[in-house]
Amino acid sequence: MSAIVVTGTDTEIGKTVVSAGLTAALNATYWKPVQSGQEDETDSQIVTRLSGRPALPEGYLLQLPASPHLSAEAEGVTIDLDTLTLPQVDGVLVAEGAGGVMVPLNREALFLDLFARWGAPVILCARTQLGTINHTLLSLQALRGAGCDVVGVVFIGEAETEVEETICQFGKVTHLGRLPIIDGLDQTTGAPDLGVGADQPDGRSEELIQAFTAHIDIDTIKKALQP
Numbered sequence: 001m002s003a004i005v006v007t008g009t010d011t012e013i014g015k016t017v018v019s020a021g022l023t024a025a026l027n028a029t030y031w032k033p034v035q036s037g038q039e040d041e042t043d044s045q046i047v048t049r050l051s052g053r054p055a056l057p058e059g060y061l062l063q064l065p066a067s068p069h070l071s072a073e074a075e076g077v078t079i080d081l082d083t084l085t086l087p088q089v090d091g092v093l094v095a096e097g098a099g100g101v102m103v104p105l106n107r108e109a110l111f112l113d114l115f116a117r118w119g120a121p122v123i124l125c126a127r128t129q130l131g132t133i134n135h136t137l138l139s140l141q142a143l144r145g146a147g148c149d150v151v152g153v154v155f156i157g158e159a160e161t162e163v164e165e166t167i168c169q170f171g172k173v174t175h176l177g178r179l180p181i182i183d184g185l186d187q188t189t190g191a192p193d194l195g196v197g198a199d200q201p202d203g204r205s206e207e208l209i210q211a212f213t214a215h216i217d218i219d220t221i222k223k224a225l226q227p
Contacts, residue, residue, distance in 0.1 A: 020050035021212030028092035037065025052204030152176035
């Protein structure tokens with residue numbers, strides 16, 4: 001089994017949509033270790049709908065839309081990192097974090113600590129909007145400081161070439177492409193800035209898959225999965 005981690009600089013930036021595109025491109029299985037907050041769809045349901053690929057049950061499925069440690073505490077639960085080892089699957093596993101890199105899982109550990117435990121390569125998702133330089137560079141610094149292998153950054157949103165180049169220059173990181181605004185994605189994807197529309201009749205979003213294939217450097221990602 002090979003595994004790759006998808007994380008982001010913040011919440012609601014479109015990393016679940018990126019995870020769906022990646023899961024489809026790699027013919028992978030998706031896993032969300034901690035889901036905090038349930039509205040119309042969970043992230044697992046979104047990825048399954050958009051990618052047409054299976055998702056494993058969440059490690060923790062929590063109701064309150066808040067940081068995982070607060071959502072867990074509201075239910076009298078403590079998230080135990082020892083229960084969140086990467087599941088074994090046939091082929092590739094795409095594991096998506098919640099919120100940003102430094103989101104707490106409990107009163108002692110962050111998602112960053114979990115990523116470091118796993119030792120799997122990491123893709124960082126970043127929006128192209130104002131403020132992204134600071135957020136992305138800090139996230140890269142945190143990931144590398146914890147010993148994580150960063151494959152590169154996937155940008156999400158309208159093109160901001162100079163901003164993207166600045167991040168890659170100062171962050172010394174690979175530009176894995178930019179996923180543009182996509183028509184044909186329902187707002188329940190959790191990333192309404194990526195577009196709205198109807199579900200695809202064949203059970204996956206062909207618009208997302210075509211955009212992912214056209215704009216994302218999947219070959220570099222596949223190389224990172226090689227032993």
